[in-house]
Amino acid sequence: MSKRKPYFILTLFLMLSVLVSACGGANNTNSNAATNVPSESEAPAATEAPAAEFRGFETTKGTIQIPVKPQRIVTDYYGGELLSVGANVLGVEPSTFENPFLTEQLKGAVDVGSPINVEKVLELKPDLIVVMYEESYESLSKIAPTLYIPYGTASNIYESVRLFGDIVGEKEKAEQFITAYDEKAKAGREKLKGVVDENTTVGIFELTDKGEIWMFGENSGRSGQAVYNALGLKIPESIKKQVDANDGFFQLSKEALPEYSADYMFMTVYDPEKKGEAIKQLTDLAVWKSLDAVKNNQYFENDFNTFYRYDPIAISGQVDLIVDMLIARAEENKK
Template sequence: MREIKIRFLAAAAVFLLSALVAACGGGNNGNGGGAATIPATEKPQESSTEAPAAKVRTFTTVKGEVEIPVKPQRIVTDYYGGELLSVGANVVGVEPMAFDNPFLKERLKGAENIGDPINVEKTLQLEPDLIVVMYDKNYEALSKIAPTLYIPYGTTTDVYETVRLFGDIAGEPEKAEQFIARFEQKAAEGREKLQGVIDENATFGLYELTDKGDLWIFGNNAGRGGQAVYNALQLRMPEKMTGDDTQTLQLSLETLPEYAADYMFLTTYDPQKKGEAQKQLLDSSVWQGLSAVKNNTVFYNDFQTFYPYDPISVTEQIDLIVDMLIARSEENMNKK
């Protein structure tokens, strides 16, 4: 009996093992049975043969090709703070005058003053992954800290070129186009507000007096509100400046009437607030004889507000100019 029992158990074990193998490894049948499969979402990913996205790219400058980050994270610059901020770049260091710009102060709260010219040691401490400069002093030393782009003054001529260039540098072309769209909307709104307020044939001049008594007139791309007045609002230059590519021209008091305009905007560079040069100009018979003075269409503008020409400042200057022209028009109408 004991031998029979052993044989029975052995046979049963063989039967169970065969059934198990058939269930797990058998072929398909009419009931849809078959081998177990792994759901597609859980299948192990095949190893990719594509190269990883590039982290750096080549940017061509007047000093040659420079390898820069595709998306720089920490940028130090001398005079391009506003240009970089306009496309959402992270500016960690900038020259001191930028902090006096009323349109950039809030945006630069996290940035450091790196001096003028750029202090190499301070720049090293900020650990930038990109440096962008308008002037190439200390260029070689800066290039040892991080990739350095030398973009000379005058490389771009208006908001469009500027924003697209710095959008490219920052790896933010979409943000550049978004900024341009806002700028165009602001300009169009400003032009609409001035319809019926300003004679379409009226001329507008931008002038600056220094504390030394030097007098200058400006074009459409040298600050002092030029891009807002001439490019955005499309107001007319004085006849003597029309067609002239010169962006700045020094005037003598005697020649000022030749470059005078129906509307005149005057900024004064007087860091010590002496006021002597401006008083001398305003008291002169030449100044007193200008039509704009007699018609109360002269505007004395704050230097820090109208000196900047970065895209953010230009956009904000549009509203300031429109508002002052409307207010002055109303004031003059009420006097009649």
């Protein structure tokens, strides 16, 4: 017995050592696991996006929680505004596809109807919806966060680009667009020096297929922002007074045209059926032929879809077109 005792003690000692190590290892493993698991307050909810991915945006409908960086956007009439700040636009209302300045950027977009079709929007699975009109607001807001931005919320290209840059979380892209626009406007003004006198006036008109004549001011569509704000061409005082008093545009009779004459006239013609009847009736009138802009070959008849638009991309494109038109006409009149 005395010879076997040391072996028994050694064996017992080894068994106890293994048991202690195993217990210690288990304790260490549990400790590390507890360190890596977030507390209940820190752990994200299984069905909710992290709070950092959403933010509140103030609208007339209250504060709306929208994605900080929306990736799939549907809109009715704000396609150009959203595209100007690099947004991914999945769907827009149908007339947006007739905007020649947006043709390339809308190749992958879908027509969502006018008024906007809720079922079509649902199929697109947007993470943000932006609308100018509120007819379907309640239904749309059940699909994704929906912002109601009424017409006139932004009054010029600067406000518009910055508003939509904020909406899509791209304020830097908004400022880049504005910088490029300002540079283009400056270059355009330089090109027109010596071509158009600084005191020259420009009137912006529209003729409808019903024979109605409208006039537009600095911040309306029909190229007003490009003509007056970007290129610094002057609006006649008679026109400015009326448009300022009538929310940017007003209707006048054919007989009143001489009262609102300008050195240059830009006429956008709305003639969806391409009949040409309204413009022929107007240009056959003696009062029309008496206008200085007509007599001096400084009248321009402009395509409706090109010059009706007032989104930032269209306005920027109109600057180039107007500069080219004025230079070409000056060359023509020299002959």
